[in-house]
Amino acid sequence: MNETLRALNRFGLGARVGEPARVRDPRTWLLSQLDAGPPTLEDPGLPTLAEAGAAFRAQRQGLANQDPEERRMQLATSQQVRQAEIGAALNLRVTTDRPFVERLVAFWSNHLCVSMAGGPQVASFAGHYEREVIRPHVLGRFTDMVLASARHPAMLFYLDNFQSIGPESQQARAAARRQGRERGLNENYARELLELHTLGVDGGYAQADVEAMAKILTGWTLSGVGPAAATEPFGFSFRAMTHEPGTKTVLGKEYRQAGLAEGESAIRDLCAHPSTARFVATKLVTHLVSDVPPVPAVDRVASVFRETGGDLKAVAASLVTLEEAWDPERRKFRTPQDWLVAMLRAGPARQVPPVLAQGLNQLRHPLWAPSSPKGFGDMLGDWGDPDGLMNRAELARTAVQRMGRAGVDPARLVEVMDLPVDDPLPALLADASIPADERLALAFGGPAFQWR
Numbered sequence: 001m002n003e004t005l006r007a008l009n010r011f012g013l014g015a016r017v018g019e020p021a022r023v024r025d026p027r028t029w030l031l032s033q034l035d036a037g038p039p040t041l042e043d044p045g046l047p048t049l050a051e052a053g054a055a056f057r058a059q060r061q062g063l064a065n066q067d068p069e070e071r072r073m074q075l076a077t078s079q080q081v082r083q084a085e086i087g088a089a090l091n092l093r094v095t096t097d098r099p100f101v102e103r104l105v106a107f108w109s110n111h112l113c114v115s116m117a118g119g120p121q122v123a124s125f126a127g128h129y130e131r132e133v134i135r136p137h138v139l140g141r142f143t144d145m146v147l148a149s150a151r152h153p154a155m156l157f158y159l160d161n162f163q164s165i166g167p168e169s170q171q172a173r174a175a176a177r178r179q180g181r182e183r184g185l186n187e188n189y190a191r192e193l194l195e196l197h198t199l200g201v202d203g204g205y206a207q208a209d210v211e212a213m214a215k216i217l218t219g220w221t222l223s224g225v226g227p228a229a230a231t232e233p234f235g236f237s238f239r240a241m242t243h244e245p246g247t248k249t250v251l252g253k254e255y256r257q258a259g260l261a262e263g264e265s266a267i268r269d270l271c272a273h274p275s276t277a278r279f280v281a282t283k284l285v286t287h288l289v290s291d292v293p294p295v296p297a298v299d300r301v302a303s304v305f306r307e308t309g310g311d312l313k314a315v316a317a318s319l320v321t322l323e324e325a326w327d328p329e330r331r332k333f334r335t336p337q338d339w340l341v342a343m344l345r346a347g348p349a350r351q352v353p354p355v356l357a358q359g360l361n362q363l364r365h366p367l368w369a370p371s372s373p374k375g376f377g378d379m380l381g382d383w384g385d386p387d388g389l390m391n392r393a394e395l396a397r398t399a400v401q402r403m404g405r406a407g408v409d410p411a412r413l414v415e416v417m418d419l420p421v422d423d424p425l426p427a428l429l430a431d432a433s434i435p436a437d438e439r440l441a442l443a444f445g446g447p448a449f450q451w452r
Contacts, residue, residue: 014342053234085127166244200279
């Protein structure tokens with residue numbers, strides 16, 4: 001196994017032609033990427049939270065508008081925001097010199113995912129969510145990332161917590177008096193917080209814990225959403241009148257009524273729970289080592305998570321030290337997003353053509369649009385079906401054309417793939433009797449390029 005290519009392809013986002021020769025020590029190269037601070041995405045064209053909120057309101061009004069022209073104009077604002085965010089995010093993955101860190105950004109964004117597929121209105125701030133929730137904390141504390149996620153409008157809206165009302169809250173009792181019925185407690189976010197974000201499905205919680213957590217999180221909502229509140233600043237708001245009063249119990253611990261602090265305390269405890277360390281470590285090792293994560297590797301990463309209080313920089317460094325990650329017998333199948341980005345990096349491209357970003361829809365892997373709060377899978381069984389492989393082969397031809405050929409010598413693609421000595425691909429790539437475009441497309445669509 002070529003360790004440099006393992007670092008560039010497995011931990012990174014794909015080797016660039018000429019790049020392996022510049023990486024002297026692959027493990028040091030990976031660890032050095034963790035020392036340059038939070039991986040910000042600086043682009044003055046991307047919306048602020050207030051601008052994303054305006055697009056969100058326009059989207060909601062457009063969906064309800066009966067006038068076709070007004071509807072089109074209102075929905076266009078959100079669409080422009082979505083396209084700008086997707087373009088900026090993918091371009092950074094293609095051009096970054098810290099590909100290990102960008103892989104971590106994508107991993108955590110998928111772990112704490114919001115989805116445009118679950119609600120088109122999420123499109124207005126899915127990109128802002130990744131920029132302002134995931135990126136600042138991807139090398140910081142897991143707890144801080146989860147707390148930021150819980151307060152962001154994208155998560156509050158996607159998993160419905162913005163409309164959850166405590167059954168015994170002031171607002172619910174007032175509504176019951178006026179309307180003769182109680183307003184509802186929504187458990188969606190609380191359930192996913194326990195099952196998908198922290199403890200894991202086997203993490204030891206029960207339905208009673210979900211219900212209690214949902215009550216703790218009542219009042220965590222959005223400001224500036226409704227027509228009457230359009231002049232309010234858009235963002236997170238805690239509304240005491242919808243918060244469930246009284247003491248709640250989650251995982252055997254009592255949380256006394258304390259408003260916003262009650263929820264923050266409960267989230268901190270979930271993040272520090274041993275089940276969370278185990279769950280997170282299992283997902284990370286599965287992502288970076290093998291579809292069947294070796295138990296000793298999971299144990300070591302979980303131990304670092306616990307001992308450092310969820311320091312994600314230390315956890316990332318521990319992944320680099322896993323000998324299982326460098327075992328040549330272990331391979332990971334590239335997801336469609338990984339495959340597309342790796343192809344463009346090998347190209348090399350300096351920008352993602354819009355048609356290729358749209359190609360992720362064809363490959364069933366559009367950015368920020370998983371079909372459920374579980375996020376996208378990253379295993380061979382999720383993406384290695386014949387239909388998916390055929391789509392990659394077709395998109396490879398389009399990509400080669402859109403990349404403008406970039407003057408790439410097809411024979412040099414052997415630099416970015418770890419091939420066995422008897423592999424026939426190098427001879428094919430060097431065969432000048434075959435048009436260069438065809439050789440490039442064959443390499444990108446072929447079996448060797450599907451693995452990292």
